[in-house]
Amino acid sequence: MKRERLLKHQCGMQASLMAANGGWKPGVLARLAGGDRATFTELVEAHDTDMARLCYVICGDVELARDAVQNAWHRLWRQPPRLRDESRLRSWLLSVAANEARQALRRRRRGSQLERLAAVSADAGRTVEPEVLDRVALASSLSRLTPHERELLALRYLLELSSADIAQHLGISPEGVRSRLHRLIERLRKELDR
Amino acid sequence: MMTDRPTDFELRLAAGLRTYADQSGLMRRPEAAVAEVLARSRPQPRRWVLPVAAATLVVALVAAVAGIQLLNSAASRPSTTTVNGREYRVAIVRSLEVPSTALTQYGDVRSDDDHLFAENAVAYAIDGIDPEVALIVPTRPGAGDDAGSYGNWILLERGAVILQLCPYFDPNSEFTPPECLEGSP
Numbered sequence: 001m002k003r004e005r006l007l008k009h010q011c012g013m014q015a016s017l018m019a020a021n022g023g024w025k026p027g028v029l030a031r032l033a034g035g036d037r038a039t040f041t042e043l044v045e046a047h048d049t050d051m052a053r054l055c056y057v058i059c060g061d062v063e064l065a066r067d068a069v070q071n072a073w074h075r076l077w078r079q080p081p082r083l084r085d086e087s088r089l090r091s092w093l094l095s096v097a098a099n100e101a102r103q104a105l106r107r108r109r110r111g112s113q114l115e116r117l118a119a120v121s122a123d124a125g126r127t128v129e130p131e132v133l134d135r136v137a138l139a140s141s142l143s144r145l146t147p148h149e150r151e152l153l154a155l156r157y158l159l160e161l162s163s164a165d166i167a168q169h170l171g172i173s174p175e176g177v178r179s180r181l182h183r184l185i186e187r188l189r190k191e192l193d194r
Numbered sequence: 195m196m197t198d199r200p201t202d203f204e205l206r207l208a209a210g211l212r213t214y215a216d217q218s219g220l221m222r223r224p225e226a227a228v229a230e231v232l233a234r235s236r237p238q239p240r241r242w243v244l245p246v247a248a249a250t251l252v253v254a255l256v257a258a259v260a261g262i263q264l265l266n267s268a269a270s271r272p273s274t275t276t277v278n279g280r281e282y283r284v285a286i287v288r289s290l291e292v293p294s295t296a297l298t299q300y301g302d303v304r305s306d307d308d309h310l311f312a313e314n315a316v317a318y319a320i321d322g323i324d325p326e327v328a329l330i331v332p333t334r335p336g337a338g339d340d341a342g343s344y345g346n347w348i349l350l351e352r353g354a355v356i357l358q359l360c361p362y363f364d365p366n367s368e369f370t371p372p373e374c375l376e377g378s379p
Binding site: 037040041044045048049052053056057062063065066069070073074077078133134135138139142153154157158160185188189192193 | 221228
């Protein structure tokens with residue numbers, strides 16, 4: 001029953017993403033270049049949350065994540081990309097935001113919230129639902145991954161992109177995505193699924 | 195979608211990531227994000243104006259100081275004088291030393307300024323320098339001001355000639371024009 005609920009949740013999420021992704025009206029980039037605020041606002045409404053969650057998983061810090069997303073929006077507004085396929089704008093936004101988050105992480109060399117979360121008492125963050133991984137344990141495992149690995153996990157399991165979409169996003173082959181994910185999952189399973 | 199049939203662990207991982215990323219400070223109203231971007235994109239006060247103005251002021255000050263030095267030393271221009279019907283500006287070049295082998299008599303100096311020139315002074319052309327651009331005249335013996343002697347020669351010029359005269363300035367003299375010092379462009 002709980003598994004069905006999770007799947008239903010994921011399907012609903014995917015549907016909303018598809019709507020956001022497939023709902024492009026032609027000429028969105030041209031309108032952006034012309035300073036169309038309504039178009040810009042629609043894009044923010046559609047993608048801001050996903051970008052923020054992706055950035056948060058990468059850098060583990062709310063403030064850095066928000067700044068990274070804001071920088072990505074600013075870049076889009078100031079200089080919209082030239083994309084042959086406008087439906088790839090979502091992928092472009094995620095890439096820019098993720099890149100900003102990684103850069104912000106490099107700039108800020110102090111411990112991220114990932115590490116702080118890992119350090120707190122396990123009881124404080126333990127979830128009550130057994131089908132959800134323990135939040136503190138997950139944070140601890142995430143903190144031991146590279147920013148690129150965290151990005152890969154977020155794209156797949158948080159934003160639910162397909163291997164092909166992730167491959168486009170990261171500039172690697174779908175097989176490469178599957179291979180990396182497989183290794184990551186096995187590693188996390190050993191750490192978390194006890 | 196994740197895979198055709200996500201494993202139980204993958205489903206738990208996805209749920210865990212959603213919980214982990216569900217931070218209250220992370221979500222915000224889209225209008226706030228838009229407003230922030232638009233505010234950042236507004237034309238900012240020209241922050242470069244102050245540094246540029248300061249730099250310009252510094253350059254002007256340096257130029258003024260250099261000019262004053264030049265006036266005081268190498269090329270002050272108190273008056274004009276006439277040689278062979280052409281009018282030349284008169285410049286004091288205290289540290290100029292030209293060997294007689296490089297000089298050719300060019301013409302008589304017509305000037306009422308007996309403070310600078312001896313009576314019946316003669317102007318000389320310098321080898322390699324157009325006499326219509328520059329000549330030199332022996333300084334009246336003892337002529338000088340608070341900065342010291344005017345040197346041996348007074349320069350008469352009708353164009354920019356200092357760089358051509360550099361070989362004849364004493365590089366160790368404090369009165370040598372800055373343009374002629376080593377390291378000058």
